[in-house]
Amino acid sequence: MLTIPGKPLSGFCDGLSRRSFLKIGGLALGGLALPQILRAQEASGVRHTHKGIIMIFLPGGPPHQDFFDLKMDAPAEIRGEFKPIDTAVPGIQICEHFPLIAQRMDKLVPIRSIVGASGAPDAFECLTGHKRRGPQPPGGWPALGSVLSKMRGAANPAIPPFVGLSPKMGHVPWSDAGDPGFLGVAHAPFKPSGEGKDDMVLQGITLDRLADRKALLASFDNFRREADATGMMDGLDNFNQQAFGVLTSSRLMEALDIEKEDPKIRAAYGKGDPKNRNDGGPKLMEHFLMARRLIEAGSRCVTLAFSRWDHHGQNFNACRQDMPMLDQGVSALIDDIHNRGLDKDVSVVVWGEFGRTPKINAGVGRDHWPAVSCALLFGGGMRTGQVIGSTDRLGGEAKDRPVHFQEVFATLYHRLGIDVSQVTLPDLSGRPQYLVDRGYQVMRELV
Numbered sequence: 001m002l003t004i005p006g007k008p009l010s011g012f013c014d015g016l017s018r019r020s021f022l023k024i025g026g027l028a029l030g031g032l033a034l035p036q037i038l039r040a041q042e043a044s045g046v047r048h049t050h051k052g053i054i055m056i057f058l059p060g061g062p063p064h065q066d067f068f069d070l071k072m073d074a075p076a077e078i079r080g081e082f083k084p085i086d087t088a089v090p091g092i093q094i095c096e097h098f099p100l101i102a103q104r105m106d107k108l109v110p111i112r113s114i115v116g117a118s119g120a121p122d123a124f125e126c127l128t129g130h131k132r133r134g135p136q137p138p139g140g141w142p143a144l145g146s147v148l149s150k151m152r153g154a155a156n157p158a159i160p161p162f163v164g165l166s167p168k169m170g171h172v173p174w175s176d177a178g179d180p181g182f183l184g185v186a187h188a189p190f191k192p193s194g195e196g197k198d199d200m201v202l203q204g205i206t207l208d209r210l211a212d213r214k215a216l217l218a219s220f221d222n223f224r225r226e227a228d229a230t231g232m233m234d235g236l237d238n239f240n241q242q243a244f245g246v247l248t249s250s251r252l253m254e255a256l257d258i259e260k261e262d263p264k265i266r267a268a269y270g271k272g273d274p275k276n277r278n279d280g281g282p283k284l285m286e287h288f289l290m291a292r293r294l295i296e297a298g299s300r301c302v303t304l305a306f307s308r309w310d311h312h313g314q315n316f317n318a319c320r321q322d323m324p325m326l327d328q329g330v331s332a333l334i335d336d337i338h339n340r341g342l343d344k345d346v347s348v349v350v351w352g353e354f355g356r357t358p359k360i361n362a363g364v365g366r367d368h369w370p371a372v373s374c375a376l377l378f379g380g381g382m383r384t385g386q387v388i389g390s391t392d393r394l395g396g397e398a399k400d401r402p403v404h405f406q407e408v409f410a411t412l413y414h415r416l417g418i419d420v421s422q423v424t425l426p427d428l429s430g431r432p433q434y435l436v437d438r439g440y441q442v443m444r445e446l447v
Contacts, residue, residue: 120133269285
């Protein structure tokens with residue numbers, strides 16, 4: 001954490017305590033010092049291309065048969081209350097409460113047959129492609145954003161390569177923005193909604209005073225360098241320079257400040273509701289826009305979580321409220337990405353951790369259903385205007401073209417030039433780990 005206190009503290013002659021001094025040159029990125037991130041980026045090699053991924057997590061598992069796979073020939077206790085509507089692509093129909101998405105279907109790919117869910121009510125599998133309850137390598141599986149941080153770094157040194165916008169929720173596993181696993185905290189997501197946001201502003205200190213403290217830090221580093229026989233201190237000044245550059249740059253704060261956006265674009269995204277209901281459910285429409293701004297500014301991956309879809313009761317009433325908001329946010333993001341020429345480079349995936357039961361329960365809700373779920377993909381230069389997969393008559397099992405979570409991950413990595421059949425990363429024991437399990441490959445329908 002970078003701490004620049006406005007009031008003097010006891011300790012050194014500059015008014016800094018030892019504890020505060022040791023944190024200078026860092027930024028609150030999940031407890032990580034920013035120079036460490038920058039060293040990791042240089043070690044992996046920051047590429048000149050700027051491709052990115054936005055992952056929109058729908059906490060609690062959206063009802064797939066009420067989204068993109070309505071079963072009008074099924075019995076009433078399966079069929080539900082919603083009607084299908086035609087889309088811009090002949091033959092593809094989706095829920096009536098997604099009219100804006102329907103108009104843009106030529107730019108989208110609904111997947112109706114996602115399989116492989118663990119059934120755990122959390123974001124882990126949507127973030128990593130792996131089951132939390134399954135075998136884990138030493139250190140644990142890293143999130144997709146952490147992998148991109150390690151392998152691609154940031155397109156701009158003033159912007160963290162991995163940003164997690166997921167808000168706090170009562171059910172904490174839904175708030176997970178992504179864990180770096182065996183890649184280490186150097187590749188943890190930056191969370192602007194957390195403590196780090198306060199440390200992005202110089203609080204009561206001038207740039208000249210910051211420079212004095214930077215010089216003080218350098219003098220201590222010189223002492224440590226002379227005492228270090230390993231040579232690991234070499235080049236530290238360069239990374240600290242970059243860390244201070246991030247602090248004094250306005251690029252990250254500007255990307256997070258949606259008030260700087262054209263009012264018409266902000267209006268297109270709409271306004272949401274920040275309140276948590278029960279165990280989760282903030283509907284932060286501005287996060288759709290913020291994600292695009294962060295990617296455009298230099299991030300490789302931005303994750304966010306929208307609303308709460310765990311409707312064991314009153315499923316249809318809840319969906320009537322939330323579906324139009326999701327429809328607006330996703331549609332505005334589609335338009336924004338295409339209008340800004342990002343549609344070839346920025347891939348977007350919208351999904352939840354599992355689907356919902358075909359049969360409507362006594363509380364007019366649908367329960368957890370790991371057997372099959374849905375997803376929505378767009379951007380990234382993918383072949384859009386098609387639907388992939390199907391389920392049986394009741395929407396309970398994948399029928400045609402089951403698509404595993406890891407196939408989606410393989411495709412997303414592929415769009416950033418990472419070949420999952422070849423690339424490995426060492427875990428904490430030094431053993432090479434493939435990014436997805438052997439046998440899962442890129443979805444050829446999309447490339």
